[in-house]
Amino acid sequence: MGSATMTPTSPLTVINGGSMSGERSESDVSSAGFDSAWCATDLGDYRPCRYTYEYYPYESLPPLDSTEFTGAFRWLGRTGKPVPEQVTALNRLAVNLAAKGLTLPQDFVTFQADSKMHYSLDEVSVTGCWTDISEPLPSPVEPGASLVRFLRDQQDCVIWYLYLRPSGEAFVVHSYLDYEYEYEARRDGEESETDLDDPEEQRAAILWCAPSFEEFAHRFWIENRLWRALNGTDLSGLEPQAHDYLGHYPPPGVPA
Template sequence: MPDERSGSALPSVGFDAAWCATDLGEYRACRYTYERYLYESLPPLDSNQFTGTFQWLGGTRGLDPEQVAKLNDLAGDLAARNLSLPQDFVTFQTSANLYGSLDEVSVTGCWTDISQPLPSPVEPGSFLVRFLRDQQDCVIWYLYLRSSGEAFVVHSHLDYEYEFEAQRDGEETESDLDDAEEQRAAILWCAPSFEEFAHRFWIENRLWHAVNGGNLSQLEPQLRNYLHHYAPGVSA
């Protein structure tokens, strides 16, 4: 499990900030399957490209009817709690060509697994929606939704769907859902929007293939610049 975490909380969010990912070859080391990297250490992304249309991934091409039905059901559950899904998340998860693309690029076997609304263990009225998990549940990513309309991406080593079901059934787990301090430490902010999370995840997993396969010559400028953030002046 990763063990490096940001030492400061984002004031507007209330959680520590860290990016959970694997290595980028010689450009960024990783001691385990995953590492928690200080969010401030990451290469900056151009926020102007995050318009909710995912043009950097080719844009949307048609809808997946099954996913539309699932997202409509989820949206209905959230509406009953005065919450809503961010539109970029809905666009991605219902698009026939975008849905599952994070699974396809993942080098650690991550897969899309969208949960029903899960109550936040630290903020009454806020909810988590799991959307992506590591194949061995080393890390799980969630939308974090607040009644104010604020929505961002967090990750945790805890599967809160399992945790709440175990609590309901009287089963013991290693986590104490009633310990707010423990739970706040277990939830880490990692992106201000779903699209920004998806973009960084997509970039880093593509780069992993390139740097570990020794195939850097064909990298587009955006990915090349991402690597140069870690090794300025090094030719990729």
């Protein structure tokens, strides 16, 4: 992939994509009060992308089988042993969240503590995304809720967060804002890229993209592997599920 042409202050453009077959209506998307979009790169000519990333309407994406997401990550086909340093860091994060009445979702803990899984997204990413877990960050739009950053683009064009509510609800959102930096800038009296006290501006900057961490990880994993296969012009090594995922989109040259 080339370097990103978008900047954090230039929101990405929404692209319409996907076939109508199996497409979900917006009313079927439980986006937890946020606008929804999937931020990703192209899938070859099946789903174009004008820049490094685009915002694709969530309802245009291939549907996933929710019964696969049990928290065991069987679709990765590999598990390892807990990494002591990771377990310690996650325990510390859990304690900090508990003080705020919040909990980490178990699928996130399982993935991040495992020696073979916790860098799987970094390894498969075609845009240089890397795991970077933050301390709890206050939601700028909802008292009592918190953001926990877990993955970021190498140029910070997009950053993904767990969004945690006191009710126990946990889902994945993304933003072009690094909220850790924004809160530190405000604390230090430095110039910020956004007004953290403007709920309308902040709600527009946060987009829902997955109902659970495992579903996010699965879609990210399968799309990045598809990108590599399509750009290598060899799909033979992909499992049937990946072919089914790509089959959601019209073949190149066929109108949607």
